[in-house]
Amino acid sequence: MTAIIYILQEVDIDQKLKEAPDSSYGVGVFIGMLLPFVILVAFAYLIYRYNKNRYKED
Numbered sequence: 001m002t003a004i005i006y007i008l009q010e011v012d013i014d015q016k017l018k019e020a021p022d023s024s025y026g027v028g029v030f031i032g033m034l035l036p037f038v039i040l041v042a043f044a045y046l047i048y049r050y051n052k053n054r055y056k057e058d
Contacts (some may be wrong), residue, residue, distance in 0.1 A: 014032075017026055 013029060017029065020026065
C-alpha cells in the first residue's frame with residue numbers, strides 16, 4: 001500500500017522546472033519544499049515552549 005502512495009506522490013522537480021512557464025515558478029517550488037519543514041519546526045517549538053512553561057509552574 002505504501003509503495004502505491006509513494007509512486008503517486010513521486011514528483012520530478014527538475015522536469016517541472018523545465019516545463020515552467022517562467023522563472024518565478026522556481027521560487028514557488030522552493031517555498032513549497034521548505035514550507036512543510038518550517039511548519040513542523042514551528043509546531044515542535046511551540047510544544048517545547050508549552051511543556052517547558054508547564055514544568056516551571058509545577
